[in-house]
Amino acid sequence: MSKQKTSQIDGPTPKNSFGFRITQQNLQTAKALHQHQYLTVMSIEIHAETRGELSPNPEMDPIQVIFYSVYNDVPESEGPQITTGAIIVDKTSSTPGSSQEKITPHKPTLLEKSGIDNLVISYVSDEQELLDEFIQLVHRWDPDVMVGFEIQMLSLGYILQRAAHLSLNICPSLSRLPGTKDGNRFSAEKDPWGADYNTEIHIAGRIVLNLWRVLKHEITLNIYDFENVAYHVLHRRIPLYSFKSLSSWFNHRTHLYRWRVIDHYITRVKGLLQIIDQLDIIGKTSEFARVFGIEFYDVLSRGSQYRVESMMLRLAKPMNYIPVSPSVHQRARMRAPECIQLTLEPDSKFYTNPVVVLDFQSLYPSIMIAYNYCFSTCMGRLDLLAKAHEGQYEFGCTSLRQSPSVIRKLEDDITISPNGCCFVNQDVRKGIISKMVEEILNTRIMVKKAMKSYKDDKALYRMLNARQLGLKLIANVTYGYTGANFSGRMPCIEVGDSIVRKARESLERSIKLVEETPRWGARVVYGDTDSLFIEMKGKSKDEAFVIGQEIADTISNMFPKPMKLKFEKVVYLPCVLQTKKRYVGFMYETRDQKEPVFDAKGIETVRRDNCGAVSKILERCIKILFTSKDISQVKQFVIRQCQKLLEGKVSLQDCVFAKEYRGMAGYKPGACVPALQIARKRLKFDPRSEPRTGERVPYIIVYGTPGLPLIQLVREPRDMIKDPTLRLNGTYYITKQILPPLNRLFSLLGVDVFMWYNEMPKVIRIVPQSVTGAESKKGTISQYFATSNCPVCDEQTKQAICKKCMNDPQTTTVVLSSRIQHWEQIYSKLTQVCYTCMGCQDNKQPCISLDCPILFRRLQASQDNLRGDKLRQDMTKMLDF
DNA sequence: CGGCAAGCCTAG
DNA sequence: TAAGCTAGGCTTGCCG
Numbered sequence: 042m043s044k045q046k047t048s049q050i051d052g053p054t055p056k057n058s059f060g061f062r063i064t065q066q067n068l069q070t071a072k073a074l075h076q077h078q079y080l081t082v083m084s085i086e087i088h089a090e091t092r093g094e095l096s097p098n099p100e101m102d103p104i105q106v107i108f109y110s111v112y113n114d115v116p117e118s119e120g121p122q123i124t125t126g127a128i129i130v131d132k133t134s135s136t137p138g139s140s141q142e143k144i145t146p147h148k149p150t151l152l153e154k155s156g157i158d159n160l161v162i163s164y165v166s167d168e169q170e171l172l173d174e175f176i177q178l179v180h181r182w183d184p185d186v187m188v189g190f191e192i193q194m195l196s197l198g199y200i201l202q203r204a205a206h207l208s209l210n211i212c213p214s215l216s217r218l219p220g221t222k223d224g225n226r227f228s229a230e231k232d233p234w235g236a237d238y239n240t241e242i243h244i245a246g247r248i249v250l251n252l253w254r255v256l257k258h259e260i261t262l263n264i265y266d267f268e269n270v271a272y273h274v275l276h277r278r279i280p281l282y283s284f285k286s287l288s289s290w291f292n293h294r295t296h297l298y299r300w301r302v303i304d305h306y307i308t309r310v311k312g313l314l315q316i317i318d319q320l321d322i323i324g325k326t327s328e329f330a331r332v333f334g335i336e337f338y339d340v341l342s343r344g345s346q347y348r349v350e351s352m353m354l355r356l357a358k359p360m361n362y363i364p365v366s367p368s369v370h371q372r373a374r375m376r377a378p379e380c381i382q383l384t385l386e387p388d389s390k391f392y393t394n395p396v397v398v399l400d401f402q403s404l405y406p407s408i409m410i411a412y413n414y415c416f417s418t419c420m421g422r423l424d425l426l427a428k429a430h431e432g433q434y435e436f437g438c439t440s441l442r443q444s445p446s447v448i449r450k451l452e453d454d455i456t457i458s459p460n461g462c463c464f465v466n467q468d469v470r471k472g473i474i475s476k477m478v479e480e481i482l483n484t485r486i487m488v489k490k491a492m493k494s495y496k497d498d499k500a501l502y503r504m505l506n507a508r509q510l511g512l513k514l515i516a517n518v519t520y521g522y523t524g525a526n527f528s529g530r531m532p533c534i535e536v537g538d539s540i541v542r543k544a545r546e547s548l549e550r551s552i553k554l555v556e557e558t559p560r561w562g563a564r565v566v567y568g569d570t571d572s573l574f575i576e577m578k579g580k581s582k583d584e585a586f587v588i589g590q591e592i593a594d595t596i597s598n599m600f601p602k603p604m605k606l607k608f609e610k611v612v613y614l615p616c617v618l619q620t621k622k623r624y625v626g627f628m629y630e631t632r633d634q635k636e637p638v639f640d641a642k643g644i645e646t647v648r649r650d651n652c653g654a655v656s657k658i659l660e661r662c663i664k665i666l667f668t669s670k671d672i673s674q675v676k677q678f679v680i681r682q683c684q685k686l687l688e689g690k691v692s693l694q695d696c697v698f699a700k701e702y703r704g705m706a707g708y709k710p711g712a713c714v715p716a717l718q719i720a721r722k723r724l725k726f727d728p729r730s731e732p733r734t735g736e737r738v739p740y741i742i743v744y745g746t747p748g749l750p751l752i753q754l755v756r757e758p759r760d761m762i763k764d765p766t767l768r769l770n771g772t773y774y775i776t777k778q779i780l781p782p783l784n785r786l787f788s789l790l791g792v793d794v795f796m797w798y799n800e801m802p803k804v805i806r807i808v809p810q811s812v813t814g815a816e817s818k819k820g821t822i823s824q825y826f827a828t829s830n831c832p833v834c835d836e837q838t839k840q841a842i843c844k845k846c847m848n849d850p851q852t853t854t855v856v857l858s859s860r861i862q863h864w865e866q867i868y869s870k871l872t873q874v875c876y877t878c879m880g881c882q883d884n885k886q887p888c889i890s891l892d893c894p895i896l897f898r899r900l901q902a903s904q905d906n907l908r909g910d911k912l913r914q915d916m917t918k919m920l921d922f
Numbered sequence: 923c924g925g926c927a928a929g930c931c932t933a934g
Numbered sequence: 935t936a937a938g939c940t941a942g943g944c945t946t947g948c949c950g
Contacts, residue, residue, distance in 0.1 A: 345938050382934075384941065404934095517934090521938030528937040537939080569941090570934050622933045622942055643932055643943080650930055650944085700930065713947065714929065751946070777945085785944095 080323060082112045083184035084313035085196050086306050088291060089203075091284040096194065096729040099202035103168050105130050105291060106302075107175050107200065110310035111182050112318075124182075125311055126161030127303065128174050160307065172204055176214045183217070186323065188250040188313055190267050194729060197242060197249065217246025241342075248338050252313055255341055257735065259320055263649050264699045264737050267309060274316050279308060321503055328507035333515065345518040346530060352515060356477050362417060364531050367438040375438040376534050378524065380460060380542040383549065387567035387618040391790050392576060393670075395585035396626065397563075398611040399593050400572035401547065401604065403513075405520040406478040408543045411601040412456060413464055415472020416523070419535050420448075420455065420463035437533035458539035459546045474523070474536075478516055482603065485512040544571065551596045551606060558595075561588050567618050573606075574618065585612045586632045615667055617786060619644060625786075627667050639664060645782040649737075653695040655778050658682050662783060672790065676797050679783065683798060686771040686779075696769050697739045697758050704734035715740045715755040742770045833857060 088106040089097035110125040165171045179187075189196025204211045212226065213219050226243050242249045253265045262273055271279045282305055290298035317323060329340045333348040334355060340348075354364065367375075401407065408414060420426055421441050425434040426448065433440040454466045467475070488509045495501045522529070524537030551573060552565045567574035575592065577585045593608035600606075614637070616626025623644050627637035639660065641647050646656045646663075658679070665675050685691050702716040716738040723730040732738045741761060745754045754770060761767050775798060784794040831843035833853050838844070846853045 344936070346936090349938080378940090381940065384934090400934095518938050521940095523938090524940085525938050529939095532938095541940090572934080620943065642934095645944095648931060648944095650932095703929090709928070712928070781944085 077116055078114045078323065078327065080114045080186065081182055081184040082186040082188060082314060082317065082323065083179070083182055084110045084188045084310045085200070086189060086309050087196060087199050088287060088302060088306055089199065090292065091288045094283070094285055095727045096284055097199060098729050099199055099206050103130070104171060104200065104203055106306070107171060108306040108310045109178065110314050111184065112314045113182070123314065124161060125159070125307060126163070127307070128163050128165060128171055128178070130166070130168060130171050131164045132166060168203070168207070172200070172209065172211055175200065176211060179215050184247060186248045186250060187244065188252050188317065190252045190309065190313055191733065192242060192249065192251045193733060201242065212244060215247070216244045250341070252316070254735065255322060256316070259322065261649070264739055267312065270316060271312050274319050275312065279312065321507065324503060325507040328504055329511045332508055332511040345514075346522060346525060346528070348515055349519055349522040350530070353473060353477055357473050360473070362473065365437070365439050366530065371438040372526070372529065372532065375532065376435070378534055378538050378541070380538050380545060382541060382570040383545045383568065384570065384621050385565070385568045387574070387621060387624070389618050389620060389789055391615065391617050392566070392613070393615045395577045395580055395582050396566065396613040396616050397575045397577060397585050397589035397592070397608070398572060398613065399575065399589065399606050399608050402607045403482060403516055404544050404547070404571035404604070405540055406482060406516045407604040408540050408547075409472070409475045409519070410479045410482070411604050412458070412543060413467040413472050413475050414458070414536055414539050414543070415474040416531070416533050416536055418464045418470055418472040418475070419533065420451070420465065421535060423457055423461045423463055426463060437535060458543055460538050460542040462535045462539045464539070474519060478519055481512050481516045485509055485516070488512065547600060547604065548573070550599065554596060554599070555592060561592060563588065563592065567624070569622060582612055582614055582629060583632060613640075617663070617789060619785060619789070625663055644786075650698070650700060651778055652698050652774070654686070654691060654774060655782060657695065658779055659782050659786070663786065672792055675787070679794065679797055680801050682779070683775050683801060686769075686774055687803060689769055689771065691769070693741070693758060693761060693769070696741050696774060698741070699737040699739040702732040702734065702736050702738045707734065713752050715752065718752055718755050719757055742773045743767045744770045
């Protein structure tokens, strides 16, 4: 990687300080570099022999197989690109030492179907050999990047921990510098700070990626497990098996099920590489490394301060600048910021007139350039400067001294920011940040131009896009750097505040102009930091486009270059402004666009802290409202959905919440959060199953005794499958999750959504009058489900279980639990079949529906002791239940 | 019941 | 240890 990364910087008279010259030749070189990165990426997963329901534990469970897939990015003529294989411990393996062979599977049809072919399989006789073979494998391929989906508990981490358990430190042997101790480390279990972020694996000369963590920054998902990522990135549904199933299949004495295990992990190792390729992770990261001038791994592991500094210091050094490095104390003493961005309180309502959205293009960077705001041009606050004359005065987190003669000389070359800070003009001295940001923006424009002419060249286009993106990122965080308070290495409140204040002033001026120009007939209804939402009363969409452009041009002319109010070519028609930072609309980007795009900001449709049902229903409702403008249709839809929820006829997946787990140390004592609750529960059962810090932990809400705090109703989704007595808390989902967001929106139209629900005919739910003692706790089963028949004897009763059966608890228990067991069996079969079924893929949802012919047939086939009609009957019962 | 802190996630 | 920024809305549980 280092081969390609740098040399440009020292090249002959680069066009700008970062060495980007967008020339024909340059692009060709870049292209050549990007067609092949000459990188080798190896993905690794392991299978260990687990015990019961427990997760693999390196102190107990030996590794049975190491799976790998290697992507070798070289021109094709030089060899195959992807090699996939496994090293298997087989105690029966007669050959001492390892034997390598290219196997043709003995059951071709089965295996071909599963995609198991062309595997490089080697057998070893024990774990020790497995590790040796693995080390050799690594040296044979010599991968630049080693990756596992989760490398702390599984994959590479498990291998290292297991080796450590066997008193081996194989970290150095895996590295490219086997002799050195430096740079090879991994912390097995506990980490001095208790945080998991730092338990990373370092192997000298190789980059080790914990893929799910990388993906967290790459794409926005509700849950970051392999299956969900594969679904969203690769558009493939991949089944999830428990460790228990995998272990039992692997160890089955007939070896008949082993292929499933192999298939599972091979899908995974291959999938990892496909995900990396699909998202262009390696390409993008390398490109960022080049743009920022930092190392590959640092792009992923370090913050934006590091990036800004890398770019800024490269500019500063030749100019003989040294950055200040304030102490913690100095930083803490710095003045607090006095300005905040301007966020207007929106005129909250449903807009049927067109609303035009204008925003300043890269406002903060533009201000830095236009007004030459920078550390190196700031003279400090005017009041201090005037008083200070001889002595030192406060500046940023340090102090400044200017001789009066200098101040006097500069008097005519100073601009004063709206909050009273002085900056010298750019002919006196051009600010470093200003210069840096200017070059970044210019380069970005060049790159974007180049992208247009290379649309057909996928590799080059991707690279340019990555570069363009990197530049945009860095321009936007440069302001953050000046204001970085608590962690900042070089914050300067004067600079940061001036930028914010100027931005605020600019936006205010723009608003004023719009309101003072009656011929536009426009009214500003909302604005945030750099944007204006303008209602065009009585205007058509076309007129809105014309006037919008005119406003944008007029306002842009009021400001120095490169400040520009851009008509982002967005007209909303119609739209709803809910509150600050929350709005939705049908968006038109061009005048001739026929179908609008649904665009939502901040509301529940785009937030990950509610379940799928909430965002789906809300989005549907808004769409119905926008297209039909008929509230009764919305009402009808909402009521139907509520009924489905109450009847429990809703896909479990739509009711799953997932929130980030901060780690045991990440919560205040006494914190009461679902993710923490689940983590505690899992820890009690199996320390290895604790969610990773930063992991999004899924949960659902079930029914329970009335009065219980919500936290007691939190369950993991898989509990739902294991324990059929649990029922989704339809009431909670409706009244606490679905209706409130709907109501927030529709109350703006004077509609009370809760009324719809209250008036709705509901399923009769009979709650037992008295819940007494332990017996009822155990038997929560029937307390909250809709029936007026006794589930045991089927006699009519007003209670959950009729009096007769209540008096015969033993029979009741037996009847109920055996029925539960039966249902449970069918249900687990059902979900299993459904999740692996390819039949209704276009639905993109597991149907778990009786109407699915494929499901029904498969289920019937798997339950050969069941007659079709009986099965159907049972299934109906279960689904109702 | 209202006010408040903690927690989460988003806009810009 | 290393860590861009602030505003803002919303839920939940606790306290007076």
